[in-house]
Amino acid sequence: xxxxxxxxxxxxxxxxxxxxxxxxxxxxxxxxxxxxxxxxxxxxxxxxxxxxxxxxxxxxxxxxxxxxxxxxxxxxxxxx
Amino acid sequence: xxxxxxxxxxxxxxxxxxxxxxxxxxxxxxxxxxxxxxxxxxxxxxxxxxxxxxxxxxxxxxxxxxxxxxxxxxxxxxxxxxxxxxxxxxxxxxxxxxxxxxxxxxxxxxxxxxxxxxxxxxxxxxxxxxxxxxxxxxxxxxxxxxxxxxxxxxxxxxxxxxxxxxxxxxxxxxxxxxxxxxxxxxxxxxxxxxxxxxxxxxxxxxxxxxxxxxxxxxxxxxxxxxxxxxxxxxxxxxxxxxxxxxxxxxxxxxxxxxxxxxxxxxxxxxxxxxxxxxxxxxxxxxxxxxxxxxxxxxxxxxxxxxxxxxxxxxxxxxxxxxxxxxxxxxxxxxxxxxxxxxxxxxxxxxxxxxxxxxxxxxxxxxxxxxxxxxxxxxxxxxxxxxxxxxxxxxxxxxxxxxxxxxxxxx
Numbered sequence: 001x002x003x004x005x006x007x008x009x010x011x012x013x014x015x016x017x018x019x020x021x022x023x024x025x026x027x028x029x030x031x032x033x034x035x036x037x038x039x040x041x042x043x044x045x046x047x048x049x050x051x052x053x054x055x056x057x058x059x060x061x062x063x064x065x066x067x068x069x070x071x072x073x074x075x076x077x078x079x080x
Numbered sequence: 081x082x083x084x085x086x087x088x089x090x091x092x093x094x095x096x097x098x099x100x101x102x103x104x105x106x107x108x109x110x111x112x113x114x115x116x117x118x119x120x121x122x123x124x125x126x127x128x129x130x131x132x133x134x135x136x137x138x139x140x141x142x143x144x145x146x147x148x149x150x151x152x153x154x155x156x157x158x159x160x161x162x163x164x165x166x167x168x169x170x171x172x173x174x175x176x177x178x179x180x181x182x183x184x185x186x187x188x189x190x191x192x193x194x195x196x197x198x199x200x201x202x203x204x205x206x207x208x209x210x211x212x213x214x215x216x217x218x219x220x221x222x223x224x225x226x227x228x229x230x231x232x233x234x235x236x237x238x239x240x241x242x243x244x245x246x247x248x249x250x251x252x253x254x255x256x257x258x259x260x261x262x263x264x265x266x267x268x269x270x271x272x273x274x275x276x277x278x279x280x281x282x283x284x285x286x287x288x289x290x291x292x293x294x295x296x297x298x299x300x301x302x303x304x305x306x307x308x309x310x311x312x313x314x315x316x317x318x319x320x321x322x323x324x325x326x327x328x329x330x331x332x333x334x335x336x337x338x339x340x341x342x343x344x345x346x347x348x349x350x351x352x353x354x355x356x357x358x359x360x361x362x363x364x365x366x367x368x369x370x371x372x373x374x375x376x377x378x379x380x381x382x383x384x385x386x387x388x389x390x391x392x393x394x395x396x397x398x399x400x401x402x403x404x405x406x407x408x409x410x411x412x413x414x415x416x417x418x419x420x421x422x423x424x425x426x427x428x429x430x431x432x433x434x435x436x437x438x439x440x441x442x443x444x445x446x447x448x449x450x451x452x453x454x455x456x457x458x459x460x461x462x463x464x465x466x467x468x469x470x471x472x473x474x475x476x477x478x479x480x481x482x483x484x485x486x487x488x489x490x
Contacts, residue, residue: 035243041432041453042467043247044151044167047313054375061423065149068169079243080199 037079038067048080133445133489134393134436136452136466140483142179147477150175152248153204154212155481157461161225162481163204163212167246174204176225181478187227189214195229197221199241202261203251213288215252215261217241220288233291240265244317248467248481249386249397249456253322255342258285260327262318263295277305282318283329296346297329304334309364312378319397321459323389330354330384330396333361337387337394337441352394352441356382356433360401372411380407385432385455390464391486393444394437397454400430436486452482 036055037046039062047058052071059067074080142155142162150164160179165172172190177183189196197216206212207222211230214221217239222230242264244250252259263284281295297318299305305316316332326349327340337352361382365374382401387394402410406426414422432454435446448454449466456467468480 037243039149039151039167041247041455041469042151043245043250043455045245046243048241048243050313051370051375053370053372054378057372057376058379061420061427080241 032071034069034071035074035080036067036069038062040066044079046079131490135445135447135487135489136434136449136484137487138482139485141468142181142481143478144177144181144183144480145478146175146177146183150479151246152456152467152479152481153246154206154248154251155458155460155465156206157463157465157483159206159209161206163206164479165204172200174227185226189221189223189227195221195223195232199243200246201239201241201243201264203246203248205251205259215259215286220286220291222288233288235293236291237293239293244314247456248465249458251458252286253320255285255322255327257289258287260284260296260320260322261286261293262320263293265293265295277311277316280305280316282316282331283320283327297327297340299331300338300348300351302351303331303336303338304364305331307364310366310368310374311362311364312375314378315362315381315383317383319384319387321387321389323459328387328389328394330387333381333383335359335361335382335384335398337396337437352437354384354396354435354437354441355443356396356398356400356435357443357446358400359398360403362401376411380410386457388457388459388464390459392439393486394439395457395464396435396437397432397457398435399432402426402430406430452484 032049032051032054034050034052034055035046035048036050036058037044038059055069055071059069068079144150144162144164148166151167152162152164155162157179161184162177162179163174164177165174171188173186173188175183175186190200196218197214198218200214200216202215204212204214210225211222212225214223219232219234221232224230244262244264252261261284263280263282265284277299281298283295283297285294285296286292287294299316305311314332316334318332319330321328322342325342327342327346329338329340330336331338335354335356337354339349339351340346341349359382362377368374380402382399384396384398386397389395406429409422410426431448433446434449434454436444438444451469453467453469458465464484466482466484468482470476470479
């Protein structure tokens with residue numbers, strides 16, 4: 001397989017994300033592709049870029065109006 | 081010689097008058113400070129008397145008739161306005177209501193519109209007699225109570241959208257011309273290869289004029305987060321307040337109040353370890369893990385949710401944390417019905433609590449406030465306001481907010 005290079009994509013080094021910037025996109029620490037939100041005590045709590053296991057665990061036991069989670073193609077949600 | 085003595089006598093008399101004047105001023109100053117100290121000592125005496133308890137009393141209330149799931153963001157006793165929002169998965173409707181319960185306006189600033197804040201990064205914050213601000217993914221916005229855009233400043237750096245907490249009691253706190261808030265940008269700085277909690281600065285200062293979000297406070301040297309242990313995401317989410325020209329911070333699950341200077345270096349002034357009754361919290365793992373026993377502690381560990389100061393006392397809202405047996409059960413695989421039952425039981429068993437703490441860190445009282453949501457504490461115009469805890473069994477067509485004071489009980 002041919003090795004990919006920046007030239008093939010006509011990218012300059014300025015167009016390529018640095019490692020820290022990439023972490024911003026993927027979530028870095030405890031990264032994942034899921035988001036969750038739940039309502040408790042009159043406030044909303046939640047997190048973005050978590051694993052599916054974490055999202056499911058955090059909202060277990062909440063009613064459908066009080067908690068949401070989604071993974072991969074979440075589209076526009078109010079929390080992330 | 082005689083002249084010399086006369087001059088000396090005259091000088092002595094002048095000197096005596098001057099000394100007397102100085103002594104009078106000194107006595108006045110001493111008397112003034114002794115009065116101040118007396119007031120302070122009187123508060124401390126109250127703190128330290130073992131039979132005296134300090135709890136909450138409801139002073140005033142505001143009722144808003146509303147059907148739905150309102151999330152109160154802010155209120156202002158001066159303009160007598162309550163700002164709340166109906167959050168749904170794909171909509172956000174802001175409502176402005178008066179203390180008389182009258183809805184004044186209702187509109188959305190979320191979604192595809194030119195003056196949208198994007199995704200909300202903090203609770204909405206009332207900033208004047210007819211305006212509020214929104215800290216969103218698209219920048220810093222100010223709107224009128226009718227929903228008209230007043231000002232807009234872009235972020236100086238693209239923010240990381242981590243979403244955390246939205247609701248009354250969790251908002252930004254004013255510090256001179258800045259706003260203190262938690263740092264959502266922190267999380268990406270850690271990774272599995274080189275966790276370094278010393279890099280984290282969980283408290284930021286937001287400048288709505290320049291669009292800058294500047295990290296200002298990291299963990300003090302004695303913090304549990306610098307102990308070499310590993311913690312789940314959000315374990316250090318700060319509860320904070322600005323009081324007496326100080327920034328008071330509790331870093332998530334760590335039961336300590338850290339008090340920082342509000343001057344630009346934001347240096348640590350003192351710390352008050354909190355001896356909260358039955359407080360059970362995650363003290364860190366040996367390594368970062370993707371196991372539920374590690375990340376699941378985000379739901380089961382004790383944590384400080386809110387900190388406010390009123391009449392010389394700190395009020396700490398906290399979740400006490402699961403005991404070992406419930407902790408173990410929370411990680412067990414269960415069918416959906418049992419899972420629902422388990423978490424409902426846990427919600428009843430582990431209520432959020434309030435600890436009232438004196439200026440030396442002594443817990444004066446610890447209780448579950450009757451009919452009030454502990455995490456919702458908000459200080460506005462020197463008044464403490466809290467959200468009424470709704471009855472889970474009865475659906476109401478209104479919600480209430482209470483002004484709360486401290487009650488001394490023998």
